Amino acid sequence: MRNISENRLERIRQVLAARQKDLALVLDNIHDPHNVSAILRSCDAFGVPRVHLHYTTTAFPHLGKKSSASAKKWVECVRHAGSAALAARLDIDGLRLVSTGFGPRAVPLCDWDFTKPTAIVFGNEHSGVCPELARYVAAEMYIPMRGMVQSLNVSVAAAVILHEAQRQRAAAGMYDRPSYSPEEIETLAAMWREK
Numbered sequence: 001m002r003n004i005s006e007n008r009l010e011r012i013r014q015v016l017a018a019r020q021k022d023l024a025l026v027l028d029n030i031h032d033p034h035n036v037s038a039i040l041r042s043c044d045a046f047g048v049p050r051v052h053l054h055y056t057t058t059a060f061p062h063l064g065k066k067s068s069a070s071a072k073k074w075v076e077c078v079r080h081a082g083s084a085a086l087a088a089r090l091d092i093d094g095l096r097l098v099s100t101g102f103g104p105r106a107v108p109l110c111d112w113d114f115t116k117p118t119a120i121v122f123g124n125e126h127s128g129v130c131p132e133l134a135r136y137v138a139a140e141m142y143i144p145m146r147g148m149v150q151s152l153n154v155s156v157a158a159a160v161i162l163h164e165a166q167r168q169r170a171a172a173g174m175y176d177r178p179s180y181s182p183e184e185i186e187t188l189a190a191m192w193r194e195k
Helices: 006-018 033-046 083-092 154-171 182-193
Strands: 023-028 050-054 076-080 096-100 118-122 139-142
Touching: 006 182, 023 033, 023 083, 023 154, 033 050, 033 154, 050 083, 076 083, 118 154
Parallel strands: 023 050, 023 118, 050 076, 096 118, 096 139
Antiparallel strands: none
């Protein structure tokens, strides 16, 4: 095992204790590597431990170490070849799917209860959420916009949404009580020591 300082190990444990294992993101065919890297950085910053990669029409982009600021080391990326397998995995994890969008059923961001187990789906920059995955999504949310432009860049939208999720979860004290068990934290800490 890599030799690290006790301070570094304690920092790892603190970060893992704040991870929200019932909050995840789904990236649906997002093709720009800068967007993917920025989303991974936001996930690390806001305590999201896992991102599900749904790439069926677009190849997963190559992420350079510099552009992601090594965030991909700290966020688990799980690849899925199909929508059904992804939906089944999220169901097993107890996560309800919500996508970003402007459909008639979409609710404003702040009206969504992020204290409940949630997986947020972000669709392709040009075509949105693919129809195969959309059939598994039960709800939609949108970020209220006050300007002429009706949407944000996908990585910016992810950061805004995760900030709201963090705000709600912090108010509910969810960052104060680890969602991982002490055994899970130690197992993950042992893995992180090697990174």
